[in-house]
Amino acid sequence: MLWSLVSILPLLSLAAAKDIQPTEECPLLGPTYSSDFDLTETNAFSEAKKDFPGVVKKIFEDEIVDPKVSSFTIDVFSTFTNKSIYSYSHQATEPSLNESFPEGGIGDKTIIRVGSVSKLFTVYAILAQAGGLEVFDHSVTKYLPELAQYPPKEKDNTLESFAWENITIGALATHQAGTGQFANPSIACFTPEKDNCSTSEFLREMLEEKVPSQPVFQSPLYSDGGFGVLGRVLEKMTGKNYNDAIQIVLSKPLGLKDTGSIIPKGDDVDAIIIPGGPPTSAWGFDNQLTAPSGGIYSNHADLRTLGLSILQSKLLTPSETRAWMKPRGHTSSLVTTIGAPWEINRLTLPVAPGSKHYRVSDLYTKGGGQPGYTAIFALSPDHGIGFSVLVAGPTAGGDRWPIRAAVGETFVAAAEHAAKENAAKKFSGVFGDGKSNMTLTVEKDHVGLGMENWYVDGVEWRANITQPALSLPKGKDLIVRLYPTGLETTEDDGSTIRQYRAVPEITPLNPRPAIEGGKGLFDDRCITWFSTAFYDLETGIIDEFHLKVRNGxxxxxISKAAEKVMKRKNGGKTGA
Structure with missing residues (x-):
């Protein structure tokens, strides 16, 4: 079914197109242009917003999503504007589950259940409460000594019992503890206070009735049960029950208004309420033992606030945020890796509208689903944007994936193209000081800022960026491109000084591996990650440049190695 979706999206998943190839150059992983600008002022993003209703219409027409029974809302937000930059809602025209909808229609503040997106709230709260990522290395028995006290069924039989002292918080957060799903249906009860639903009974079952699904840190295997344990860790850390812990650690400091693991109260709740209970609806199913894995209620307004707080490091330091948003385990897919608890999609983004060349960009997501409700939460650090998708109805379980594809393939790619558009207008041009000059370009099928030339006192210096400085072999060309590193400082006049790294490559390059249209198993071409920041005894680090940006x-x-400050001499120059 998804293949029919691919054929109609304006911005495709490139793996399906045989004539699509990686960029000629091998960019550094991360943003290729600055994201410090207003996306809504670019043609690329304006076109995406104009086209998106047609994308949804086509999904309906192709019967990928049934508009009669499916209700969904979409929100796209930006760190530059600190607000929503696009929203879209569709309410089922013939709802089949006796849903009740808010009087004014569904939208930004409409509450639904977000399923396993709850896992993200759980981990974020643990990190914020612990004050950083060191907690990932702690044994779970530090917080739950009960797991070390209960005698295992067969202490020395690794097929039958866990050595909980070897299971860390990080192993649980990345689905690599071997803890599998919940141990016994009795813990999935409606009234956790009754017999067989207590925390102590839950931990006893996890210890005595669970068997390992794999060795610790073997590979990611999805584990709802592990997040039940993490919920108990958060409770021990805060001295509060799970719902109160989320309120104290996340909702209060961030200003979340409608997020929690207890059903929203009141007669006029802005929510899509599906009655009936499991297996039709998860509404009101508030088991606090399973809540850390899939029990949160939330809406776009709160998810946007949560996403902005992560991208802007509101509760963690920037370095801790970057460390958190990294892969911690691989899957058997070439384009999906696992974080804590991120589901990281390695996107192949077209580098310009209509281009047949792509680059890799990582999208950090978390999906969730419960009876009647599903959700997608996504952050793109490369572009300073995020989005959320909330779905309700009998087909919600399947509908979230094509809707996610439509949003991601439209707006993440649009953000990539908008960054190129902005760079062409604001960053390309000729810069010089009378004796030295540099020309920076932005070109359609290429990424980053192209260093077309760089003359220092009349001598071409680009070859000096290579280690060691070289004379080009016959028939070879040198390309140099600049990429932002994320390091910057602000000057007294309000200007920012941003560090960029110059990456030299000799073309034509070696073939890509067979998986990318080349040959062989290995990629001997994309090696720029270990070809930067070398130190030259005479000039220092020659591939480091400081770009002074004022009003965008x-x-x-500025080249510290050449001791040159080259100021803008003309307007933009680009082939894009």
Whole structure:
């Protein structure tokens, strides 16, 4: 069914197209242009917003999503504007589950259940409460000594019992503890306070009745049961029950208004309420033992606040945020890796509208689903944007995936193209100081800022960026492109000084591996990650440049190695 979706989206998943190839150059992983600009002021994003209703219409027409029974809302947000930059809602025209909808229609503040997106709330709260990522290395028995006290069924039989002292918080958060699903149906009860639903009974079952699904840190295997344990860890850390812990650690400092693991109260709740209970609906099923894995209620407004707090490091330091948002385990897919608890999609983004060349960009997501409700939460650090998708109805379980594809393939790609558009207008041009000059370009099928030339006192210096400085072999060309590193500082006049890294490559390059249209198993071409920041005894680090940006425009390029400050001499120059 998804293949029919691919054929109608304006911005495709490139793996399906045989004539699509990686960029000629091998960019550094991460943003290829600055994301510090207003996406809504670009043609690329304006076109995406204009086209998106047609994308949804086509999904309906192709019967990928049934508009009669499916209700969904979409929100796209930006760190530059700190607000929503696009929203879309569809309410089922012939609802089949006796849903009740808010009087004014569904939208930004409409509450639904977000399923396993709850896992993200759980891990974020643990990290915020612990004050950083060191907690990932702690044994779970540090917080739950009960797991070390209960005698295992067969202490020395690794097929039958866990050595909980070897299971860390990080192993649980990345689905690599071997804890599998919940141990016994009795813990999935409606009234956790009754017999067989207590925390102590839950931990006893996890210890005595669970068997390992795999060795610790073997590989990611999805584990709802492990997040039940993490919920108990958060309770021990805060001295509060799970719902109160989320309120104290996340909702209060961030200003979340409608997020929690207890059913929203009141007669006029802005929510899609599906009656009936499991297996039709999860509404009101508030088991606090399973809540850390899939029991949160939330809406776009709170998810946007949560996403912005992560991208802007509101509760963690920037370095801790970057460490958290990294892969911690691989799957058997070439384009999906696992974090804590991120589901990281390695996107192949077209580098310009209509281009047949792509680059890799990581999208950090978390999906969730419960009876009647599903959700997708996604962050793109490369572009400073995020989005959420909330779905309700009898087909919600399947509908979230094509809707996610439509949103991601439209708006993440649009953000990539908008960054190129902005760079062409604000960063390309000629820069010089009278004796030295540099030309920066932005080209359609290429990424980053192209260093077309760089003359220092009349001598071409680009070859000096390579280690060691070289004379080009016959028939070979040198390309140099600049990529932002994320390091920057602010000057007294409000200008920012941003560090960019110059990456040299000799073309034509070696073939890509067979999986990318080349040959062989190994990629001997994309090696730029270990070809940067070398130190030259005479000039220092020659591939480091400082770009001075004022009011969003590049006004000067600074080379510490050449001791040159080259100021803008003309307007933009681009082939894009």
């Amino acid at each position: 425009e590049l006004v000067a390029v």
